[in-house]
Amino acid sequence: MSFVLPVYHAPQFDQARFQNAPDAVFAPAPRDGVAPEQYHATSIFPEYFKVDGRWLLVEDSRMDCVAVLRDGKMEAVEFRNLKEGEPVVVGRTEDGSQGIYVHADGFEDEDKGEQETFSFRQGRSRETAYSMDYDSIYELLRHEKEHGRILWVMGPACAFDHDARDAFAALVRAGYVHGLLAGNALATHDLEAGYLRTALGQDIYTQRSMPNGHYNHIDTINAVRLAGSTAAFIQSGQVKDGIIYECVKHDVPYVLVGSVRDDGPLPEVYGNVYAGQDAMRALVRQATTVICMASTLHTVATGNMTPSYRVVDGVVRPVYFYSVDISEFAVNKLRDRGSLSVRTIVTNVQDFVVNVRKGVV
Structure with a gap:
């Protein structure tokens, strides 16, 4: 269908x-x-x-x-x-x-019928069945690949796992990523994985801590800063795979906005929060589907600048917005902040990315 x-x-x-x-x-x-x-x-x-x-x-x-x-x-x-x-x-x-x-109900389904006054499990929680959500996402992404713009918002957990990192890289190569919003940590640990095969000093597949591994992420930042830019570091051949690697190779724009916790940071990270907000907003303006994964602060920030609709070629269409996190608090926080059109999925983001890759690539 x-x-x-x-x-x-x-x-x-x-x-x-x-x-x-x-x-x-x-x-x-x-x-x-x-x-x-x-x-x-x-x-x-x-x-x-x-x-x-x-x-x-x-x-x-x-x-x-x-x-x-x-x-x-x-x-x-x-x-x-x-x-x-x-x-x-x-x-x-x-x-x-x-x-x-x-006009809050412009996309309401006229044939949805009346809802029962009392019924079970109407909320979205860890007990919710998400099979239909996944199937809907696969259909949506196939459509948006050709007719829209898919923006992803990612926390560092997406780079900690070997399979999830490979899965998202495959989504970039296949054309399912038109933009990426993240912080210093996602890019740093993804580059660390490509450079030293660890994330925060742990092997990205076995999760075994490496000797002096706590140096690895700052060694990576230092190496990138020595190269002058992330793109130059990648072009030097020191990184041969990963999320940021594929974004650079396929000209996918990404915006990294910093925080007071940042190490380094990487050269491209916005230190001025309002300059970073403007850069994020430029990508959000183009997005017709937004998928946020395991980054509460970036998710809320992106949600606050994303409307429920977009005008494309004179036609008003919906903007699809997903928030994926293993924490019910994290996904509910976005809705509490006014992003009432968000669709939430409570699950491990590494599993989510792997499932999406299998569903569309």
Whole structure:
């Protein structure tokens, strides 16, 4: 069965309540980086604003921004990027009564039928059956390989295991990776595995600790810094496989954003958190499917900048967002932070990657 994108059902703006609704109210930003009082904060859902009698969709949205009219288009703008005097939407209703409408159910299945009032296991936990999720992911990835952009968010656990590392490298080679977001640790331990066959000093297959293995990851960082860049280190032949190796060889963009815990770090790691956020946002803007694995902070950060929809060639389509972690707390934390469209899978990420590779490659 081939994958088919769900149809977006736009609001019926010919209805009287939309026709009779007033235009949205704008107020100027009082200074750079400051929104006017009663500003409207954007969400993950499609939002429309009535301007000169027309309902305009914010085509490139994200959570917790302000809605600004720029060059005749509505845009979601981070507070720090707001310029003094820019027209910002004010009003905190979402039902159209103030010229602001949040359309949360545009992809709802009209034939899904009524849900029972009482039923078991409606949450997503370690007891959930995920067989259908895997099959859906395989179909989705095959579709997105040709028609979308697949962005992966990865924690270092994805590089600690021999089979998982090989599986993800195979996904890159097969065209199922269009971008990668991570921290210093994922790239460092993946390169350590390619350079010294260890991750945090342990053999990536046997998990046996090597003598003086605690030096291995910082020796790897030091060697990369001596080469001048990760790409130069790989081109030197000192690394011949792995996740970052395949990204470099196949021109897959990756963004590494640092933290106060970082060793080194690698030369490409963003030390300025807002520069890193902008770089992450550039890849998120292109993504139609996002899969986050075993990195709570990066997952929440990515979720906060990912809307539930994307406008592609004038058509509104869903953005698919998965969070995979062995911890129920980790996957639930993202939903608690407002990413209500996330699909969660509670499992070992190494097993997840290996299963996905088997399902699509």
